[in-house]
Amino acid sequence: MSGYDLALGRTLELAVLLHDDIARSLAAEGLTRSRAHLIRELHRRGPVRQRVLAHALDVSARNITGLVDALVTTGFVTREPHPTDRRVILVTLTEKGARMAEEMDRDRRELARALFSGMRKDRFDAFTEGVDAILARLRETAPKRDPLPVTAGGHGE
Amino acid sequence: MSGYDLALGRTLELAVLLHDDIARSLAAEGLTRSRAHLIRELHRRGPVRQRVLAHALDVSARNITGLVDALVTTGFVTREPHPTDRRVILVTLTEKGARMAEEMDRDRRELARALFSGMRKDRFDAFTEGVDAILARLRETAPKRDPLPVTAGGHGE
DNA sequence: TCCAAACATGATGCCGGTTCACTGTGTTAT
DNA sequence: ATAACACAGTGAACCGGCATCATGTTTGGA
Numbered sequence: 001m002s003g004y005d006l007a008l009g010r011t012l013e014l015a016v017l018l019h020d021d022i023a024r025s026l027a028a029e030g031l032t033r034s035r036a037h038l039i040r041e042l043h044r045r046g047p048v049r050q051r052v053l054a055h056a057l058d059v060s061a062r063n064i065t066g067l068v069d070a071l072v073t074t075g076f077v078t079r080e081p082h083p084t085d086r087r088v089i090l091v092t093l094t095e096k097g098a099r100m101a102e103e104m105d106r107d108r109r110e111l112a113r114a115l116f117s118g119m120r121k122d123r124f125d126a127f128t129e130g131v132d133a134i135l136a137r138l139r140e141t142a143p144k145r146d147p148l149p150v151t152a153g154g155h156g157e
Numbered sequence: 158m159s160g161y162d163l164a165l166g167r168t169l170e171l172a173v174l175l176h177d178d179i180a181r182s183l184a185a186e187g188l189t190r191s192r193a194h195l196i197r198e199l200h201r202r203g204p205v206r207q208r209v210l211a212h213a214l215d216v217s218a219r220n221i222t223g224l225v226d227a228l229v230t231t232g233f234v235t236r237e238p239h240p241t242d243r244r245v246i247l248v249t250l251t252e253k254g255a256r257m258a259e260e261m262d263r264d265r266r267e268l269a270r271a272l273f274s275g276m277r278k279d280r281f282d283a284f285t286e287g288v289d290a291i292l293a294r295l296r297e298t299a300p301k302r303d304p305l306p307v308t309a310g311g312h313g314e
Numbered sequence: 315t316c317c318a319a320a321c322a323t324g325a326t327g328c329c330g331g332t333t334c335a336c337t338g339t340g341t342t343a344t
Numbered sequence: 345a346t347a348a349c350a351c352a353g354t355g356a357a358c359c360g361g362c363a364t365c366a367t368g369t370t371t372g373g374a
Binding site: 003004005006007008009010011012013014015016017018019021022108109111112113114115116117119122123124125126127128129130131132133134135137138139 | 160161162163164165166167168169170171172173174175176178179265266268269270271272273274276279280281282283284285286287288289290291292294295296
Binding site: 245 | 330333
Protein backbone atom coordinates (compact mmCIF):
# COMPACT_ATOMS: atom_id res chain seq x y z
CA MET A 1 0.00 0.00 0.00
CA SER A 2 2.30 2.67 1.29
CA GLY A 3 4.89 1.62 -1.25
CA TYR A 4 2.70 3.01 -3.95
CA ASP A 5 2.30 6.28 -2.12
CA LEU A 6 5.98 6.63 -1.71
CA ALA A 7 6.59 5.86 -5.33
CA LEU A 8 3.98 8.37 -6.39
CA GLY A 9 5.52 10.94 -4.13
CA ARG A 10 8.86 10.49 -5.81
CA THR A 11 7.28 10.47 -9.20
CA LEU A 12 5.44 13.70 -8.54
CA GLU A 13 8.58 15.21 -7.20
CA LEU A 14 10.32 14.17 -10.35
CA ALA A 15 7.53 15.63 -12.42
CA VAL A 16 7.68 18.95 -10.65
CA LEU A 17 11.44 19.08 -10.67
CA LEU A 18 11.63 18.30 -14.34
CA HIS A 19 8.87 20.70 -15.13
CA ASP A 20 10.43 23.52 -13.21
CA ASP A 21 13.86 22.74 -14.51
CA ILE A 22 12.59 23.02 -18.04
CA ALA A 23 10.73 26.22 -17.26
CA ARG A 24 13.88 27.66 -15.77
CA SER A 25 16.13 26.88 -18.65
CA LEU A 26 13.53 28.16 -21.08
CA ALA A 27 13.22 31.38 -19.15
CA ALA A 28 16.95 31.81 -19.47
CA GLU A 29 16.42 32.04 -23.22
CA GLY A 30 13.46 34.35 -22.94
CA LEU A 31 11.01 31.57 -23.58
CA THR A 32 8.15 29.89 -21.80
CA ARG A 33 6.65 26.47 -22.13
CA SER A 34 3.96 27.73 -24.48
CA ARG A 35 6.34 29.64 -26.65
CA ALA A 36 8.79 26.79 -26.81
CA HIS A 37 5.99 24.47 -27.72
CA LEU A 38 5.02 26.81 -30.51
CA ILE A 39 8.56 26.88 -31.80
CA ARG A 40 8.84 23.13 -31.72
CA GLU A 41 5.58 22.76 -33.55
CA LEU A 42 6.74 25.22 -36.15
CA HIS A 43 10.01 23.44 -36.52
CA ARG A 44 8.29 20.18 -37.21
CA ARG A 45 5.54 21.44 -39.45
CA GLY A 46 7.14 24.31 -41.28
CA PRO A 47 5.29 27.58 -41.83
CA VAL A 48 1.67 27.30 -40.86
CA ARG A 49 -1.23 29.61 -40.25
CA GLN A 50 -2.10 30.56 -36.74
CA ARG A 51 -5.22 28.53 -36.65
CA VAL A 52 -3.20 25.38 -36.98
CA LEU A 53 -1.03 26.46 -34.10
CA ALA A 54 -4.08 27.25 -32.04
CA HIS A 55 -5.24 23.72 -32.54
CA ALA A 56 -1.85 22.17 -31.96
CA LEU A 57 -1.35 23.99 -28.69
CA ASP A 58 -4.98 23.62 -27.79
CA VAL A 59 -5.56 27.27 -26.98
CA SER A 60 -7.65 30.04 -28.43
CA ALA A 61 -6.68 31.82 -31.61
CA ARG A 62 -6.38 35.00 -29.61
CA ASN A 63 -3.78 33.47 -27.47
CA ILE A 64 -1.75 32.40 -30.47
CA THR A 65 -1.72 35.98 -31.64
CA GLY A 66 -0.21 36.91 -28.32
CA LEU A 67 2.36 34.16 -28.36
CA VAL A 68 3.36 34.93 -31.93
CA ASP A 69 3.57 38.61 -31.06
CA ALA A 70 6.00 37.81 -28.31
CA LEU A 71 8.08 35.53 -30.50
CA VAL A 72 8.15 38.12 -33.26
CA THR A 73 9.47 40.82 -30.97
CA THR A 74 12.11 38.45 -29.67
CA GLY A 75 13.03 37.51 -33.23
CA PHE A 76 12.25 33.82 -33.19
CA VAL A 77 9.50 34.00 -35.71
CA THR A 78 8.09 36.15 -38.49
CA ARG A 79 4.71 36.52 -40.06
CA GLU A 80 4.90 35.94 -43.78
CA PRO A 81 2.10 36.44 -46.24
CA HIS A 82 0.65 33.33 -47.76
CA PRO A 83 1.75 33.12 -51.42
CA THR A 84 -1.74 32.88 -52.82
CA ASP A 85 -4.30 33.44 -50.12
CA ARG A 86 -3.86 36.94 -48.87
CA ARG A 87 -6.05 36.36 -45.86
CA VAL A 88 -3.57 33.96 -44.49
CA ILE A 89 -0.41 34.68 -42.62
CA LEU A 90 2.14 31.96 -42.32
CA VAL A 91 4.03 31.94 -39.10
CA THR A 92 7.59 31.15 -40.00
CA LEU A 93 10.66 30.32 -38.01
CA THR A 94 13.55 32.74 -38.41
CA GLU A 95 17.15 31.61 -38.54
CA LYS A 96 17.36 32.34 -34.89
CA GLY A 97 14.18 30.42 -34.27
CA ALA A 98 15.45 27.41 -36.15
CA ARG A 99 18.71 27.51 -34.26
CA MET A 100 16.78 27.68 -31.05
CA ALA A 101 14.68 24.71 -32.00
CA GLU A 102 17.81 22.73 -32.68
CA GLU A 103 19.42 23.90 -29.52
CA MET A 104 16.41 22.72 -27.61
CA ASP A 105 16.82 19.36 -29.24
CA ARG A 106 20.46 19.26 -28.31
CA ASP A 107 19.70 20.24 -24.75
CA ARG A 108 17.22 17.48 -24.56
CA ARG A 109 19.72 14.98 -25.77
CA GLU A 110 22.22 16.24 -23.28
CA LEU A 111 19.73 15.99 -20.49
CA ALA A 112 18.87 12.49 -21.61
CA ARG A 113 22.50 11.51 -21.36
CA ALA A 114 22.92 13.24 -18.04
CA LEU A 115 19.98 11.42 -16.57
CA PHE A 116 20.30 7.97 -18.05
CA SER A 117 23.88 7.32 -18.95
CA GLY A 118 25.52 5.10 -16.42
CA MET A 119 22.23 3.53 -15.51
CA ARG A 120 22.24 -0.23 -15.69
CA LYS A 121 20.53 -1.41 -18.80
CA ASP A 122 18.01 -3.62 -17.05
CA ARG A 123 17.03 -0.83 -14.73
CA PHE A 124 16.79 1.60 -17.59
CA ASP A 125 14.54 -0.73 -19.52
CA ALA A 126 12.36 -1.34 -16.54
CA PHE A 127 12.13 2.34 -15.94
CA THR A 128 11.00 3.15 -19.44
CA GLU A 129 8.50 0.34 -19.31
CA GLY A 130 7.18 1.76 -16.09
CA VAL A 131 6.91 5.20 -17.57
CA ASP A 132 5.04 3.87 -20.54
CA ALA A 133 2.67 1.93 -18.36
CA ILE A 134 1.93 4.96 -16.26
CA LEU A 135 1.52 7.17 -19.28
CA ALA A 136 -1.00 4.75 -20.66
CA ARG A 137 -2.97 4.73 -17.44
CA LEU A 138 -2.78 8.48 -17.18
CA ARG A 139 -4.01 9.01 -20.66
CA GLU A 140 -7.13 7.07 -19.92
CA THR A 141 -8.15 9.87 -17.62
CA ALA A 142 -6.79 12.70 -19.72
CA PRO A 143 -8.99 14.71 -22.07
CA LYS A 144 -8.96 13.98 -25.75
CA ARG A 145 -8.54 16.39 -28.60
CA ASP A 146 -10.29 15.94 -31.90
CA PRO A 147 -8.20 16.28 -35.02
CA LEU A 148 -8.28 19.43 -37.06
CA PRO A 149 -10.14 18.96 -40.34
CA VAL A 150 -7.10 20.10 -42.28
CA THR A 151 -8.27 22.90 -44.49
CA ALA A 152 -5.81 24.18 -47.07
CA GLY A 153 -2.87 24.86 -44.88
CA GLY A 154 0.64 26.09 -45.11
CA HIS A 155 2.76 23.49 -46.82
CA GLY A 156 4.70 21.22 -44.48
CA GLU A 157 3.31 18.26 -42.55
CA MET B 158 21.82 6.95 -27.79
CA SER B 159 18.43 7.48 -29.25
CA GLY B 160 17.00 5.18 -26.61
CA TYR B 161 17.82 7.78 -24.02
CA ASP B 162 16.13 10.48 -26.03
CA LEU B 163 13.02 8.45 -26.40
CA ALA B 164 12.96 7.66 -22.73
CA LEU B 165 13.44 11.27 -21.83
CA GLY B 166 10.66 12.25 -24.18
CA ARG B 167 8.30 9.91 -22.43
CA THR B 168 9.50 11.01 -19.05
CA LEU B 169 8.96 14.64 -19.89
CA GLU B 170 5.57 13.84 -21.24
CA LEU B 171 4.81 12.09 -18.02
CA ALA B 172 6.07 15.05 -16.06
CA VAL B 173 3.93 17.49 -17.97
CA LEU B 174 0.87 15.29 -17.91
CA LEU B 175 1.15 14.72 -14.20
CA HIS B 176 1.83 18.35 -13.56
CA ASP B 177 -1.11 19.53 -15.59
CA ASP B 178 -3.35 16.87 -14.18
CA ILE B 179 -2.55 18.04 -10.70
CA ALA B 180 -3.06 21.66 -11.64
CA ARG B 181 -6.41 20.82 -13.13
CA SER B 182 -7.74 18.94 -10.18
CA LEU B 183 -6.52 21.64 -7.84
CA ALA B 184 -8.23 24.30 -9.90
CA ALA B 185 -11.44 22.33 -9.56
CA GLU B 186 -11.22 22.97 -5.83
CA GLY B 187 -10.34 26.59 -6.22
CA LEU B 188 -6.69 25.95 -5.50
CA THR B 189 -3.41 26.37 -7.26
CA ARG B 190 -0.09 24.63 -6.79
CA SER B 191 1.17 27.36 -4.51
CA ARG B 192 -1.92 27.45 -2.40
CA ALA B 193 -2.06 23.70 -2.12
CA HIS B 194 1.56 23.65 -1.17
CA LEU B 195 0.84 26.16 1.54
CA ILE B 196 -2.01 24.04 2.85
CA ARG B 197 0.13 20.93 2.89
CA GLU B 198 2.87 22.71 4.72
CA LEU B 199 0.39 23.99 7.26
CA HIS B 200 -1.07 20.57 7.72
CA ARG B 201 2.30 19.10 8.49
CA ARG B 202 3.63 21.86 10.67
CA GLY B 203 0.57 23.16 12.45
CA PRO B 204 -0.01 26.88 12.87
CA VAL B 205 3.03 28.86 11.88
CA ARG B 206 3.94 32.42 11.19
CA GLN B 207 4.02 33.65 7.65
CA ARG B 208 7.72 33.98 7.56
CA VAL B 209 8.08 30.26 8.01
CA LEU B 210 5.77 29.68 5.11
CA ALA B 211 7.71 32.13 3.00
CA HIS B 212 10.79 30.09 3.64
CA ALA B 213 9.08 26.76 3.11
CA LEU B 214 7.62 27.81 -0.21
CA ASP B 215 10.73 29.74 -1.09
CA VAL B 216 8.96 32.94 -1.99
CA SER B 217 8.86 36.45 -0.63
CA ALA B 218 6.99 37.25 2.56
CA ARG B 219 4.80 39.58 0.64
CA ASN B 220 3.72 36.79 -1.61
CA ILE B 221 2.69 34.70 1.36
CA THR B 222 0.43 37.51 2.43
CA GLY B 223 -1.26 37.24 -0.94
CA LEU B 224 -1.59 33.48 -0.84
CA VAL B 225 -2.92 33.56 2.69
CA ASP B 226 -5.35 36.31 1.70
CA ALA B 227 -6.73 34.10 -1.01
CA LEU B 228 -6.97 31.08 1.27
CA VAL B 229 -8.67 33.15 3.94
CA THR B 230 -11.35 34.38 1.58
CA THR B 231 -11.94 30.85 0.37
CA GLY B 232 -12.13 29.64 3.94
CA PHE B 233 -9.23 27.23 4.05
CA VAL B 234 -7.21 29.17 6.55
CA THR B 235 -7.45 31.80 9.26
CA ARG B 236 -5.05 34.25 10.77
CA GLU B 237 -4.79 33.87 14.51
CA PRO B 238 -2.88 36.18 16.81
CA HIS B 239 0.21 34.73 18.41
CA PRO B 240 -0.48 34.18 22.13
CA THR B 241 2.49 36.19 23.32
CA ASP B 242 4.21 37.96 20.45
CA ARG B 243 1.80 40.45 19.06
CA ARG B 244 3.83 41.02 15.96
CA VAL B 245 3.20 37.51 14.89
CA ILE B 246 0.20 36.07 13.15
CA LEU B 247 -0.21 32.34 13.13
CA VAL B 248 -1.68 31.02 9.96
CA THR B 249 -4.01 28.22 10.93
CA LEU B 250 -5.89 25.61 8.98
CA THR B 251 -9.67 25.75 9.31
CA GLU B 252 -11.81 22.64 9.52
CA LYS B 253 -12.35 22.97 5.83
CA GLY B 254 -8.67 23.42 5.26
CA ALA B 255 -7.83 20.33 7.26
CA ARG B 256 -10.42 18.32 5.39
CA MET B 257 -8.94 19.55 2.15
CA ALA B 258 -5.47 18.55 3.21
CA GLU B 259 -6.71 15.09 3.99
CA GLU B 260 -8.65 14.89 0.80
CA MET B 261 -5.52 15.77 -1.08
CA ASP B 262 -3.79 12.93 0.69
CA ARG B 263 -6.59 10.57 -0.20
CA ASP B 264 -6.53 11.67 -3.80
CA ARG B 265 -2.86 11.01 -3.89
CA ARG B 266 -3.31 7.56 -2.54
CA GLU B 267 -6.01 6.90 -5.06
CA LEU B 268 -3.84 8.11 -7.86
CA ALA B 269 -1.03 5.95 -6.58
CA ARG B 270 -3.25 2.91 -6.73
CA ALA B 271 -4.58 3.86 -10.13
CA LEU B 272 -1.13 4.18 -11.55
CA PHE B 273 0.74 1.37 -9.90
CA SER B 274 -1.67 -1.34 -8.92
CA GLY B 275 -1.52 -4.20 -11.32
CA MET B 276 2.06 -3.45 -12.18
CA ARG B 277 4.38 -6.39 -11.75
CA LYS B 278 6.39 -6.08 -8.61
CA ASP B 279 9.78 -6.35 -10.25
CA ARG B 280 8.89 -3.71 -12.77
CA PHE B 281 7.48 -1.50 -10.07
CA ASP B 282 10.64 -1.79 -8.03
CA ALA B 283 12.81 -1.11 -11.00
CA PHE B 284 10.71 1.88 -11.84
CA THR B 285 11.01 3.42 -8.42
CA GLU B 286 14.72 2.78 -8.42
CA GLY B 287 14.92 4.53 -11.75
CA VAL B 288 12.96 7.47 -10.46
CA ASP B 289 15.22 7.73 -7.46
CA ALA B 290 18.30 7.60 -9.58
CA ILE B 291 17.04 10.32 -11.84
CA LEU B 292 15.93 12.43 -8.93
CA ALA B 293 19.38 12.16 -7.48
CA ARG B 294 21.00 13.25 -10.72
CA LEU B 295 18.51 16.03 -11.14
CA ARG B 296 19.08 17.35 -7.69
CA GLU B 297 22.75 17.74 -8.36
CA THR B 298 21.86 20.47 -10.80
CA ALA B 299 19.01 21.94 -8.80
CA PRO B 300 19.52 24.94 -6.51
CA LYS B 301 19.84 24.46 -2.80
CA ARG B 302 17.99 26.23 -0.05
CA ASP B 303 19.56 27.05 3.29
CA PRO B 304 17.60 26.09 6.37
CA LEU B 305 15.64 28.66 8.33
CA PRO B 306 17.33 29.52 11.63
CA VAL B 307 14.22 28.60 13.55
CA THR B 308 13.45 31.56 15.75
CA ALA B 309 10.68 31.24 18.28
CA GLY B 310 7.95 29.97 16.07
CA GLY B 311 4.39 28.83 16.25
CA HIS B 312 4.26 25.56 18.08
CA GLY B 313 4.38 22.31 16.06
CA GLU B 314 7.37 20.85 14.22
C1' DT C 315 -23.24 41.25 -53.54
C1' DC C 316 -22.90 39.18 -49.38
C1' DC C 317 -21.16 35.44 -46.25
C1' DA C 318 -17.56 33.34 -43.88
C1' DA C 319 -12.68 32.52 -42.91
C1' DA C 320 -8.36 34.21 -40.90
C1' DC C 321 -6.44 37.20 -38.16
C1' DA C 322 -5.95 41.55 -35.11
C1' DT C 323 -7.25 44.29 -31.16
C1' DG C 324 -9.08 45.88 -26.88
C1' DA C 325 -10.83 44.91 -22.49
C1' DT C 326 -10.68 41.72 -18.62
C1' DG C 327 -9.39 38.40 -15.32
C1' DC C 328 -6.51 35.27 -12.88
C1' DC C 329 -2.07 33.51 -11.24
C1' DG C 330 2.49 34.03 -9.38
C1' DG C 331 6.05 36.70 -8.45
C1' DT C 332 8.83 41.07 -7.23
C1' DT C 333 10.50 45.65 -4.69
C1' DC C 334 9.88 49.48 -1.75
C1' DA C 335 8.02 52.03 1.85
C1' DC C 336 5.61 51.88 6.08
C1' DT C 337 3.32 50.50 10.66
C1' DG C 338 3.33 48.24 14.82
C1' DT C 339 5.78 45.56 17.97
C1' DG C 340 9.67 43.28 20.60
C1' DT C 341 14.62 43.64 22.21
C1' DT C 342 18.71 45.53 23.67
C1' DA C 343 22.16 48.67 25.03
C1' DT C 344 23.31 52.82 26.88
C1' DA D 345 13.91 54.83 30.99
C1' DT D 346 14.77 55.73 26.51
C1' DA D 347 16.79 55.64 22.18
C1' DA D 348 18.17 52.63 18.49
C1' DC D 349 17.71 48.56 16.14
C1' DA D 350 15.48 44.26 14.41
C1' DC D 351 11.45 41.72 12.95
C1' DA D 352 6.58 40.55 11.13
C1' DG D 353 3.38 41.66 8.19
C1' DT D 354 0.82 44.94 4.86
C1' DG D 355 -0.22 48.30 0.98
C1' DA D 356 0.82 50.07 -3.33
C1' DA D 357 2.68 49.62 -7.67
C1' DC D 358 4.50 46.62 -10.91
C1' DC D 359 5.96 42.87 -14.41
C1' DG D 360 4.95 38.92 -17.14
C1' DG D 361 2.37 34.84 -18.55
C1' DC D 362 -1.83 32.55 -19.97
C1' DA D 363 -6.35 32.59 -20.97
C1' DT D 364 -11.00 34.34 -22.15
C1' DC D 365 -14.88 37.13 -24.92
C1' DA D 366 -16.50 40.55 -28.04
C1' DT D 367 -15.65 43.24 -31.85
C1' DG D 368 -13.39 44.91 -36.02
C1' DT D 369 -10.87 44.38 -40.67
C1' DT D 370 -9.43 42.35 -44.76
C1' DT D 371 -10.06 39.10 -48.21
C1' DG D 372 -11.64 34.94 -50.99
C1' DG D 373 -15.49 32.91 -53.02
C1' DA D 374 -20.22 31.27 -53.93
